[in-house]
Amino acid sequence: MLRVGLTGGIGVGKSAVAQRLGHHGAVIIDADRLAREVVAAGTSGLAEVVEAFGAGVLTPEGDLDRPALGAKVFGDETARRRLEKIIHPRVRARTVEMTQSAPHDAIVVNDVPLLVEAGLPPTYHLVLVVETRRELRLERLHATRGMSADEALARIGAQADDARRRAVCDVVIANNGTVEQLHGQIDLLFRERLVPFEEHLRHGTSAPAGHELRIADPDPTWPGQAARLIARIRHALGADAEVEHIGSTAVPALPAKDVVDLMLAVRTLDEADALVPRLAAAGFPRREGEWADNARGMPGETWPKRLHGNADPGRPVNLHVRVTGSPGWRFALLMRDHLRAVPAAREEYAAAKARWAVEHSDRFAYGEAKEPWFDAEARAADDWAEETGWTPAK
CATH class of the missing domain: 3.40.50.300 (P-loop containing nucleotide triphosphate hydrolases)
Structure with a gap:
């Protein structure tokens, strides 16, 4: 219903x-x-x-x-x-x-x-x-x-x-x-x-995202859209649910695929699995398959996570469910905050996005092309974190 x-x-x-x-x-x-x-x-x-x-x-x-x-x-x-x-x-x-x-x-x-x-x-x-x-x-x-x-x-x-x-x-x-x-x-x-x-x-299925790549101009309504989605998730899970707007749509003035990335922090993946029925009822069904983050130099090459989509065909969403403290959880918050705070890094990423979009018409190939840049961004963001005393939001 x-x-x-x-x-x-x-x-x-x-x-x-x-x-x-x-x-x-x-x-x-x-x-x-x-x-x-x-x-x-x-x-x-x-x-x-x-x-x-x-x-x-x-x-x-x-x-x-x-x-x-x-x-x-x-x-x-x-x-x-x-x-x-x-x-x-x-x-x-x-x-x-x-x-x-x-x-x-x-x-x-x-x-x-x-x-x-x-x-x-x-x-x-x-x-x-x-x-x-x-x-x-x-x-x-x-x-x-x-x-x-x-x-x-x-x-x-x-x-x-x-x-x-x-x-x-x-x-x-x-x-x-x-x-x-x-x-x-x-x-x-x-x-x-x-x-x-x-x-x-x-x-209990997500609206299909399709394979075609399209990079949209920065949309000032993205944060507001994310806030509405987060409010629904918190209504479903409780007001203390740790949900963040992450990814390119969370960075002002940055072009992005018109997909809102959100992150739900959990203590364990068993807890993530237990939340599946409530998230699905709220309109965020789990995407089938095994999903993992690149550890970006931390112990272990990958780190498992869960991924949910949106049943609403009018608003593509990736809801990443990650264990608090995991490499993917930390990198998502660090990259967002680094790009928000450092214009040069944000401009470099925007230029790289434009270049990759010309080279790749498929969003999966585009995603693979970004991996080397993410490795370099992880190192630069770590240096910035050490210089500024940045710590992940709690």
Whole structure:
């Protein structure tokens, strides 16, 4: 089962995105709808709301008077938090029930307006955010909800802004055009990413990387992408999991294959093997085969490790699982920090990458061509470590 979070600010057209995903067969769990259901007439949720805020939040028919309740909590942080303590646990419980009742091969989309504010992104395999230009949002809120510009701006300002959402979301859906244009984006996303993601997740396989070599220009979003992946891994394994962003995408201004390299440190390879089911469930299945690091002059020619990939075809990942203190663990951290700190070394590596890319079109041949450079880098990085007193991050 693939769990997808869907969010976006008020007036962006998030419901239209959810409807189109539902059209393709996704199971939609609408947090707003559940929030209404758990305080419907006759529920324990409504009784608790009345106890907290008084009978003035009821209509003559005994239903919740939402405008009256809104007037009590909007702009009052204490009141808002009190209401959330009543509603949110009930919504979470219903969400769990609905998720567990979905088919095992379902794509479950949780439509959660305050997903970012609630710190929920790491709990999903993928997070989508819908964005719309502010002027369009104001027009829609006036047309559909009768809000004045001031009212709409106040509601927009009370939520996370676009930059905050983008920082923790994987896919941005722009809803500034026609319905047909929006549907085109959703259809492509569903077909090319969500469906194969779910299939790889269910079968415990990584999305194929392919053999063709392509070196990308430095991408300033790589560290943010790595941070989202690390947050998911820590959600799956525990907040104290030692996960680092390594490799070329971790070095600013360095061209690289568009593959995010991460490293999980473990005490033993038996511990690494025990983590396989949890990593696979989080979307990082183990790659079959025997994997080892070049010891780079340390005792033993190679040092074994485990390697995991990503079930998401939209974000290639190598998750190296290495024993703390092993040659590969140390070299990954040292090389990253050395290249970050020494511009000349970084520029030399970038030039070498450009040369190897011309000489080799296959990424495996490219990888072999880098080995002599890595040997020289290991020696230079060791000298730098001794000069600066560098030690591996703990």
